[in-house]
Amino acid sequence: MVELKKGPWTREEDQKLLAYIEEHGHGSWRSLPTKAGLQRCGKSCRLRWTNYLRPDIKRGKLSTQEEKTIIRLHALLGNRWSAIAAHLPKRTDNEVKNYWNTRLKKRLTRMGIDPVTYKPKNNPDRHAANLLSHMAQWETARLEAEARLVRESKLLSKLQLLRKFTAPPPPPPPPHPAAPPCLDVLKVWRATAAPNCFFSSPGSLESPTSTLNFCSTSTLTVPTVSSAAQNDVISMNSSGACGVGKVNSYKEVKLGTMENSSTSSHLDSGNNLDDYHVDYDYDYDMTGSVDLASVNHNSEGYNVGGAIDEVGEFEDAADYWSELLNLVSSPMESPGL
């Protein structure tokens, strides 16, 4: 038995891997090394391909804009590198992770900012922290909702496939929507509720891409919100109003036509069959609202939000973040620590 090679890849190995994948595709990674004449494990080949050899990846220094995006998304999502990398075209999760660990994290630390909580270490900003905490909750809920809907959507596709063989041929399927319904809290927020907020400064954040894919008009009943969200969860409607509360029950997620919809994210392509909406229907007790369109206080009595168009403590958070991002992303700079 031939011992598998480890460590850095040689040019010859790269060429073998590239040539094989270009000709045959990667197929099963486990069997690839043998077929390609490489003494590597399949996993190693996959990593080399996805992190280095793939033609659609961008190499080189990250731009200031990319840095800012990483910081913002990290504040929202934590160490979910693949999710963060998904918002940075042509960058890999490994690259983003390395960049964070070797540069941004240290830079924040040097500036006296905790890279986990994003609080100033000596002068914790409860408002900014609170805000971020709620934003993180929204994003978590959104990702869970997306994942769930994708699962349901796949299930639906399978059911339709089954029906295809057991029922008379259906009319031709509706054309695919031009874009998936917007479930993305950042997008909605930027577009509606927070035009002046720090997260929506011009060009500051690439529109995250929803991976949702809807294949049909239907109503799906989803039994639970999510295991992680059975206590405090987030509700959001298309106008950007959001709330945090305790879920008593979760009714259903509808994918249907616009006529049934009152508050929903939707696409209107002019074709009835192409009108989709997603209707979140949570029954919850509001314990602390983060309605972005009005000032609210959470259960601890802190002002966690603030009218966007009113001067309030929200602006402190905005200032805090603008300043932070400017400092972190400027090429400078000995912070004098």
Place this chain on the structure above:
DNA sequence: AACGACAACAACCGCCTGCCC
């Protein structure tokens, strides 16, 4: 020139999840 400290990046490892049988 030699050495050590540090930064940057590539690669590995272990765990987890989803799928298939």
Place this chain on the structure above:
DNA sequence: AGGGCAGGCGGTTGTTGTCGT
């Protein structure tokens, strides 16, 4: 139902390059 497999993900380690002394 559960075991095996493939692939994805995040944490960690190893290697190489650079800079200061």
